Amino acid sequence: MLVLDRVGKTYPNGVHALEGISFSVAPGEIVAIVGGSGCGKSTLLRLVSGLDHPTQGAVILDEERVTAPHEKIGIVFQEPRLLPWLTVAGNVGFGLADRPKAEREARVADALDRVGLADKAKVWPRELSGGQAQRVAIARALVPRPEVLLLDEPFSALDAFTRIDLQDHLLSLWADLKPTLVIVTHDVEEAIVLADRIIVMRPRPGRVFAEIEADLARPRDRQSAAFDSVKRRVLAALDRSLDRSVVTDDGETQATAGAALWW
Amino acid sequence: MSVVPMTATAEQSAQSATTREPRLRRLNGLARPALGLILPVGVAVLWELAVRFGLSDGRLVPPPSVIFETFAELARTGELQRHASTTLARVAAGFGFGVAAGTVLGAITGYSSLASRLLDPTLQALRAIPSIAWVPLFILWLGIFEESKVALIAVGVFFPVYLGVMGAIHSVDRKLVEVGRVFRLSDAAMVRRILLPAVLPSYVIALRSGLGLGWMFVVAAEFMGASEGLGFLLVDGQQLGKPAQIVAAIVAFAIIGKTTDWIIAAIAAPFLRWEDVVRRD
Numbered sequence: 001m002l003v004l005d006r007v008g009k010t011y012p013n014g015v016h017a018l019e020g021i022s023f024s025v026a027p028g029e030i031v032a033i034v035g036g037s038g039c040g041k042s043t044l045l046r047l048v049s050g051l052d053h054p055t056q057g058a059v060i061l062d063e064e065r066v067t068a069p070h071e072k073i074g075i076v077f078q079e080p081r082l083l084p085w086l087t088v089a090g091n092v093g094f095g096l097a098d099r100p101k102a103e104r105e106a107r108v109a110d111a112l113d114r115v116g117l118a119d120k121a122k123v124w125p126r127e128l129s130g131g132q133a134q135r136v137a138i139a140r141a142l143v144p145r146p147e148v149l150l151l152d153e154p155f156s157a158l159d160a161f162t163r164i165d166l167q168d169h170l171l172s173l174w175a176d177l178k179p180t181l182v183i184v185t186h187d188v189e190e191a192i193v194l195a196d197r198i199i200v201m202r203p204r205p206g207r208v209f210a211e212i213e214a215d216l217a218r219p220r221d222r223q224s225a226a227f228d229s230v231k232r233r234v235l236a237a238l239d240r241s242l243d244r245s246v247v248t249d250d251g252e253t254q255a256t257a258g259a260a261l262w263w
Numbered sequence: 264m265s266v267v268p269m270t271a272t273a274e275q276s277a278q279s280a281t282t283r284e285p286r287l288r289r290l291n292g293l294a295r296p297a298l299g300l301i302l303p304v305g306v307a308v309l310w311e312l313a314v315r316f317g318l319s320d321g322r323l324v325p326p327p328s329v330i331f332e333t334f335a336e337l338a339r340t341g342e343l344q345r346h347a348s349t350t351l352a353r354v355a356a357g358f359g360f361g362v363a364a365g366t367v368l369g370a371i372t373g374y375s376s377l378a379s380r381l382l383d384p385t386l387q388a389l390r391a392i393p394s395i396a397w398v399p400l401f402i403l404w405l406g407i408f409e410e411s412k413v414a415l416i417a418v419g420v421f422f423p424v425y426l427g428v429m430g431a432i433h434s435v436d437r438k439l440v441e442v443g444r445v446f447r448l449s450d451a452a453m454v455r456r457i458l459l460p461a462v463l464p465s466y467v468i469a470l471r472s473g474l475g476l477g478w479m480f481v482v483a484a485e486f487m488g489a490s491e492g493l494g495f496l497l498v499d500g501q502q503l504g505k506p507a508q509i510v511a512a513i514v515a516f517a518i519i520g521k522t523t524d525w526i527i528a529a530i531a532a533p534f535l536r537w538e539d540v541v542r543r544d
């Protein structure tokens with residue numbers, strides 16, 4: 001169980017990025033986080049991953065406070081971040097350096113098989129397409145069998161077709177291994193295709209604005225009326241959070257910069 | 264590592280780019296390096312002929328055949344090998360010290376911003392001094408024998424290596440370092456598995472430019488008084504009026520210098536295959 005308890009983050013430069021973020025994610029659940037640009041989604045994932053520290057509150061995984069990168073937590077960044085000097089197999093096995101060679105090779109082969117890239121094991125990262133590279137990054141994060149996998153806009157650099165393929169891929173990986181997934185995305189449909197629950201955030205300071213259950217049968221049909229109704233609710237929440245001027249909790253009126261509309 | 268694959272690529276892409284005149288293109292690909300040879304070879308042949316036909320006595324500018332004979336003669340008597348190995352030993356020692364110091368200081372200043380603020384200004388100031396200016400001081404401190412020569416070469420090698428290592432560490436992608444952190448690498452593993460491979464390409468370039476400067480400075484060092492070495496052959500040839508010996512020594516410098524550079528490149532090549540692939544794309 002992943003729990004965020006009143007998590008806040010103020011950067012050293014004074015930017016108040018997050019405030020009072022509390023929610024929990026059950027094992028095997030898929031949660032999507034959506035929100036305008038700059039509302040602190042990446043910051044939030046970095047806090048959960050242990051790469052950064054909250055300035056208030058705590059991130060707790062299985063009753064244990066997360067203060068540094070944790071073996072039960074994997075992360076996939078917006079860019080594949082493959083190490084260019086390792087082959088695809090070397091990259092996928094990066095987190096298994098301390099395991100015996102035979103075990104490592106077997107798990108790497110298995111992971112590459114799962115993402116459909118078994119034939120690319122010996123290839124250099126530079127020789128992969130963007131979608132293939134992102135699949136390798138997902139395989140690398142999954143190989144140590146994390147309990148929680150965090151994904152920060154993992155498909156946003158890809159074209160619409162590849163993105164839909166990779167969403168299906170991610171879901172089939174999830175069906176096999178059942179990790180907890182926390183996925184940040186700008187794409188409302190992606191959020192609804194993937195997630196059991198959609199957390200809508202609101203900026204300055206970043207906080208949870210709405211939690212919307214997407215209680216739909218899988219695989220999800222983008223055309224269905226139920227899908228559409230969830231989509232409407234998410235969009236409505238986003239619209240309100242993207243109003244030109246929003247009334248904050250303490251009644252103060254704040255003008256949101258035009259940049260906040262770029263999500 | 265660089266020249267051959269690159270020309271091959273240029274040729275291939277030129278071929279695939281135009282299907283209309285592939286043969287002309289290929290001719291161009293092969294002819295381009297040959298074109299560059301026309302001038303020097305032509306001048307050499309003309310000069311050779313001019314001396315043969317008595318148009319010049321070739322005393323100050325010896326014809327190619329005389330240079331070749333001198334070279335062969337020096338090699339046969341073992342003189343060439345003796346001088347060359349002396350010079351090589353000096354370069355090796357100077358290169359070793361220069362690389363060691365440059366790598367260590369470059370790594371420290373690259374890694375720690377405190378060390379960088381502490382050391383870098385001084386080192387940059389020292390770098391602004393033309394290295395030959397150290398010669399009198401080195402001779403006073405270290406005498407006129409090997410030590411002062413090695414010191415001068417080491418100074419020459421130091422700066423490109425220092426700057427290369429520091430710059431390479433500064434420019435290591437923070438995002439890749441984060442990948443290391445996600446997988447909870449220890450400090451030592453972080454250095455070995457992320458930082459070292461990331462800086463290796465720039466390090467090899469730094470080593471090669473350091474070596475180039477090493478060869479430059481060994482000549483300066485041997486000019487300042489030596490009884491052995493290729494630089495001595497140069498000075499000796501000048502004092503005794505033997506231009507062929509000078510040119511033969513220059514040729515020897517060129518051959519050995521290029522060979523040592525090639526050795527570094529060849530040793531590094533297997534570790535940089537991932538990068539080579541990029542260039543070939």
Ligand SMILES: Nc1ncnc2c1ncn2[C@@H]1O[C@H](COP(=O)(O)OP(=O)(O)OP(=O)(O)O)[C@@H](O)[C@H]1O
Nearest residue numbers: 011012013015017036037038039040041042043044
């Ligand atoms: N390292 C940092 N130092 C200081 N401020 C930062 C840092 N990283 C992010 N911020 C600030 O924190 C706020 C939230 O940034 P964050 O990257 O988390 O937004 P985001 O929701 O991921 O945006 P996007 O959708 O554009 O990726 C922004 O105002 C940003 O300027």
Ligand SMILES: [Mg+2]
Nearest residue numbers: 041042043152
């Ligand atoms: Mg972000």
